[in-house]
Amino acid sequence: MNKKNTLTLISIIAFIVLLFILNINLGIYQMRIFNLCGIYVILALSLNLINGFVGLFSLGHAGFMAVGAYTCALLTMSREMKEMNFFLEPIVPWLKNVQVPFPLALIVAGIMAAIAGALIGAPVLRLRDDYLAIATLGFSEIIRVIFTNTQSITNGALGIKGLPSIGITGKTWEVVIWTWGIALLTIIVMVLLINSSYGRAFKAIREDEIAAEAMGINLFKHKMMAFIIGSFFAGIGGALLGHLIGTIDPRMFFIVLTFNIVLIVVLGGIGSITGSVISAVVVTIAMEVLRVLDGDIIIGGYMIKGIPGMRMVVFSVLLMMVILFYQRGLMGTKEFSWDWILNRKKKTVKS
Amino acid sequence: MSFSIFLQHLVNGISLGSLYALLAIGYTMVYGILRLINFAHGDVFMLGTYIAFYAMTSFFLPWWMSFLIAIALTCIFGIILERSAYRPLRNSPRISVMISAIGASFLIQNLAIVIFGGRPKAFPIAPIFSRILNIGGVSIVSVSLIIPVITAIALYILNYIVNHTKVGMAMRAVSRDYEASRLMGIDVNSIISFTFGTGSVLAAIGGIMWGLKYPQLIPLMGLMPGLKCFIAAVVGGIGNIRGAVIGGFILGLGEIMIVAFSPALSGYRDAFAFVLLIIILLVKPSGLMGQNTVEKV
Numbered sequence: 112m113n114k115k116n117t118l119t120l121i122s123i124i125a126f127i128v129l130l131f132i133l134n135i136n137l138g139i140y141q142m143r144i145f146n147l148c149g150i151y152v153i154l155a156l157s158l159n160l161i162n163g164f165v166g167l168f169s170l171g172h173a174g175f176m177a178v179g180a181y182t183c184a185l186l187t188m189s190r191e192m193k194e195m196n197f198f199l200e201p202i203v204p205w206l207k208n209v210q211v212p213f214p215l216a217l218i219v220a221g222i223m224a225a226i227a228g229a230l231i232g233a234p235v236l237r238l239r240d241d242y243l244a245i246a247t248l249g250f251s252e253i254i255r256v257i258f259t260n261t262q263s264i265t266n267g268a269l270g271i272k273g274l275p276s277i278g279i280t281g282k283t284w285e286v287v288i289w290t291w292g293i294a295l296l297t298i299i300v301m302v303l304l305i306n307s308s309y310g311r312a313f314k315a316i317r318e319d320e321i322a323a324e325a326m327g328i329n330l331f332k333h334k335m336m337a338f339i340i341g342s343f344f345a346g347i348g349g350a351l352l353g354h355l356i357g358t359i360d361p362r363m364f365f366i367v368l369t370f371n372i373v374l375i376v377v378l379g380g381i382g383s384i385t386g387s388v389i390s391a392v393v394v395t396i397a398m399e400v401l402r403v404l405d406g407d408i409i410i411g412g413y414m415i416k417g418i419p420g421m422r423m424v425v426f427s428v429l430l431m432m433v434i435l436f437y438q439r440g441l442m443g444t445k446e447f448s449w450d451w452i453l454n455r456k457k458k459t460v461k462s
Numbered sequence: 463m464s465f466s467i468f469l470q471h472l473v474n475g476i477s478l479g480s481l482y483a484l485l486a487i488g489y490t491m492v493y494g495i496l497r498l499i500n501f502a503h504g505d506v507f508m509l510g511t512y513i514a515f516y517a518m519t520s521f522f523l524p525w526w527m528s529f530l531i532a533i534a535l536t537c538i539f540g541i542i543l544e545r546s547a548y549r550p551l552r553n554s555p556r557i558s559v560m561i562s563a564i565g566a567s568f569l570i571q572n573l574a575i576v577i578f579g580g581r582p583k584a585f586p587i588a589p590i591f592s593r594i595l596n597i598g599g600v601s602i603v604s605v606s607l608i609i610p611v612i613t614a615i616a617l618y619i620l621n622y623i624v625n626h627t628k629v630g631m632a633m634r635a636v637s638r639d640y641e642a643s644r645l646m647g648i649d650v651n652s653i654i655s656f657t658f659g660t661g662s663v664l665a666a667i668g669g670i671m672w673g674l675k676y677p678q679l680i681p682l683m684g685l686m687p688g689l690k691c692f693i694a695a696v697v698g699g700i701g702n703i704r705g706a707v708i709g710g711f712i713l714g715l716g717e718i719m720i721v722a723f724s725p726a727l728s729g730y731r732d733a734f735a736f737v738l739l740i741i742i743l744l745v746k747p748s749g750l751m752g753q754n755t756v757e758k759v
Contacts, residue, residue, distance in 0.1 A: 168557055234744055240556060241499050245692060246743050249736035252689070256733040366685070370564055377561050420576045427569035434562045435550050 115449040123295065134287050142287060143355070144399050146277075149290035150351045151391040153297045155375045156384060157344035162373070163382035163444075164305060165337040166317030168244040170369050171231065172345050174251030177258060177364035178227045179220040179346025180353035181265055184274050185209070186216035187354075192273050199269060200262045213279055217350055224346020225339045227254070232338040236331065248366060259361040270360025277354045290351055297344055301384050304340070313337055317382070378433055379441050386442030401425055466600045471722040472715075477606040477675060479714025480613035484668035485691035486698070486706035487620065488661030494637040494701035495657050497556060501563040502543060503665060504688015505570040508681065510536040510666030511585070511673045512578055518586050525588040533666040540662025541655050549651070574681035585677035605674045616667055617707060620660070624703065629656055637701060690735040697742045699752025708750060713738065 133145065154172070161169045185193075185206055193202050201207075211219070235246040258265045265271070278285030304310050312333050315323040324330050353359040379390030401422035407414050433440065485507055492500045513535050517528035547566040551559045591605040624630035632653050635643040644650050672687070673679060694713045698705025713735055721728045742749060 168560070234740070238743060238747065241497075241560065242696070242743060242747065244560065245499065245696065246740060248689070249693070249739045253733045253736045253740075256730055256736075260729040366689070370568060373561065373564065374568070381557075418576055420572060420580070423572040424569070424576050427565065427572050431547070431562070431565045431569055434558070434565045435547070438551075438554060438558050 118449050126291075126295070130287055130291055134284055139283070142283070144396060146286055146290040146355055147352075148392045148395045149287070149294040150348055150355065151372070151375060151395050152294040152388050153344055153348040153351070154372050155379065155387040155391040156297050156301050157341045157348060158372050159376045159379075159381070159384065159387045160301060160304070160313075160344075161337055161341040162376060163380075163387075164310065164313045164317060165334060167236070167334060167338065168240060169247040169338070169341075170244050170366070170373065171247030171251040171342075172372055173364040173366060173368040174231075174247075174254035175224040175228055175342040175345035176349025176352065176368065177251075177254055177359075177361070179224040179349035180359050180364070181258065181271075182223040182346070183213075183216045183220035183350030184271050184353055184359055185264075186211050186219060187213055187275050188271070188273070189275075196269075196271050196273070197263070197266050199267070202266075203263050206264065213275070213277065213354075217347060220350040221343045221347040224349070225343040227346075228339045228342025229335065232335050232342075236334045236338060248369070251364075251369065252366065255361050255364050258364075265361070268361060270358060270363075272358045274354050274357050274359065276357075277351060286355070290355070293347060293351065298384065298388060300340075305384065309333065309336065314382075374430055377440055378430070380439055380443045380445070382444040383440070383442040383446055385445070385447040386440055390441055398422070398426065466598075468722070469600045470602065471718055473600075473602050473606050475715035475718035476711070477609040477714075478718055479711035480610045481668050481672050481675070481710075482687070482691050482694050482714045483707040483710030484613055484616065484664045484671075485687060486694040486710045487617075487703055488665050489692045490695040490698070490700055490703060490706040491633075491657050491661050493695065495633065495640075495654060496548065496559070498548065498559050499563060499692060500661075501560070501688070502547070502567040502570055503661065504684030504686075504691070505567050505574070506536060506540050506543065506662050506684070507665040507669040507672070507687065508574065508679075508684030509539060509570065510662075510669035511679055511683070512574065513666075514670045514673065515583060515585055515679055525586075529670050532670060533663055536666035536669075537659045537663045540658045540665070544655060544658040549654075571681055571685075578679075578681055580681060583679040585673035585679055587674055587677055591674050605671070609671045609675065612667065612671065616664060620664070620703070623660070629653070633657060686732065693735045693739040696749055697738060699749025702749070702751045705749055705751030 134142065137145065154176070158169075158172050161167050186209060188196075189210055190208055193207060196202075231247065231250045235243060235250070238246055259268050261267065275281060276283065276286065277289045305313070312323070312328045315326065315328055316330060316333055320330060349364075375390050375394050376387055378394060379386030379388070404421040404425060405419050485503070488503050488506075489500060492498055492503070510532050514528050514532035517523045517531050518525060521528075523531070543566060547562050548559060551562055587605075591603075591608065593604040595602050595604055595607070622630075624633060632643070632648045633656070635646070635648060636650055636653050640650065669684075672683075690713060691710065694709035695706045696709070697712060698707070698709030700706075716738065717731055717734050720734055721731055
């Protein structure tokens with residue numbers, strides 16, 4: 112047990128060192144993609160908690176992300192920036208002069224998303240399967256429509272531009288510490304949560320709701336808990352995404368965003384933390400690498416004319432193949448563990 | 463609001479409601495048989511419209527022939543979709559099938575963007591559909607009257623197929639009990655194909671008429687109507703064809719009337735369907751016409 116803890120600690124430290132090395136060596140563009148990977152890790156894990164571990168098929172993630180992104184943006188922007196953005200209709204006075212440091216804004220963003228999750232969860236968590244999916248999707252869409260129409264709070268369809276960079280100092284080297292730092296924190300929270308008695312209750316609910324209830328598990332309490340924690344991290348992920356891109360508008364939080372995250376979770380394996388992390392990183396990088404397909408490709412002197420949008424087609428074909436022929440995803444419900452690696456080493460030594 | 467303006471809104475609401483009803487039937491029939499939200503149905507609807515568009519503009523076919531070709535091709539496409547995306551997962555958990563539906567929808571949309579281009583296209587409208595009729599001081603575009611009539615005919619034929627033919631009887635049997643109907647010698651696979659075909663035909667009819675009424679085509683045009691029509695199906699009681707029609711009309715009329723009576727709320731038009739959905743799910747989860755089912759262990 113002790114040995115494994117040391118190994119975990121060493122690998123976390125190694126990872127942090129790696130972050131610093133990458134930070135120095137990679138260009139701005141690569142670093143940006145790397146940051147995006149971290150954010151998608153947070154988002155995929157938060158969705159996996161709800162969909163994978165408790166088995167509630169929720170499609171409301173984009174809504175929670177929107178709540179988080181808007182909260183954080185409005186709290187961190189300076190008064191002058193807000194006045195510049197809200198030229199159509201002035202911003203409400205009580206929001207105008209508020210400006211708090213980034214870390215505080217990020218936490219408030221998470222809490223706001225969690226409150227939204229609690230408000231939405233309370234009525235819809237009584238529903239099952241597809242009804243739950245379509246009801247959460249409905250709520251996320253309602254949030255989007257509300258944000259489009261509250262001109263004096265969210266600037267409506269115009270969106271908000273010029274979000275400050277992630278971090279306290281506003282320097283670029285700080286960004287990766289926040290994105291991957293929070294991603295690491297999310298991973299740790301999820302692992303601890305899943306291995307606690309709550310986590311076992313979550314899995315029991317996923318396997319058989321009626322049996323779980325008969326065993327004395329309070330269904331509503333546990334579902335609410337997972338839903339609130341999930342939406343908290345979704346809010347934080349949304350806030351980071353907004354600040355990384357630098358501009359947010361309601362169209363960004365369309366259903367398609369939720370579908371993207373669902374597909375990342377499916378590829379990694381529904382109900383596997385390791386799978387979600389790997390898949391979030393691989394998919395984010397693959398989407399950038401596939402960008403080659405959109406441009407012209409030269410093979411042996413012949414030029415194949417690029418078709419814009421081709422990468423999305425290739426990506427969705429690959430995705431359908433995974434869904435149809437490899438349903439368990441990358442990891443299934445298996446997890447990474449030191450035992451697995453150590454045992455493997457022993458086996459190779461023996462043979 | 464004067465009475466003639468109200469009548470105009472009413473006609474608009476009824477024609478939008480008819481379109482929603484046609485699309486909602488596709489959802490409700492598939493759900494009734496497979497217990498699956500066919501997320502790709504909205505994209506089938508989009509495809510129908512695009513095929514009609516290309517038949518008219520690239521092949522210069524007369525409008526009626528283009529419409530027939532579009533309906534036939536969309537029907538075939540719906541059947542292929544079921545075979546390739548849903549049939550391999552027939553014995554998998556429901557969640558995997560739903561994810562497959564999301565994936566299929568994703569694939570069709572991205573293909574459409576590559577093949578058709580992302581830029582909006584204008585649907586050509588034959589003069590017969592754009593004539594402006596003046597009935598007792600109310601001026602109405604003829605397409606607004608044609609849509610409900612075509613819908614009524616389509617619904618009549620569908621009703622006949624479902625209730626008075628052998629295939630329809632088999633469809634009802636499969637939706638009541640999948641396993642038992644297989645044991646009774648019904649070829650379940652071909653019935654499912656038939657259901658998808660019928661749903662796609664109705665989606666194509668709806669899509670073409672949508673193009674005539676709102677003549678702007680984009681590859682993502684099926685997304686919102688698709689979601690709304692699934693909601694219409696849930697509101698009416700999923701699995702129930704009559705319920706889907708009622709749900710479609712409630713949704714169509716509701717959306718138009720909200721904008722008509724309080725223009726201040728017009729921005730919230732898209733939220734109406736979702737608010738309605740949540741109210742229905744909380745008050746009567748089985749829908750207006752649905753039956754309550756109790757989960758058995």
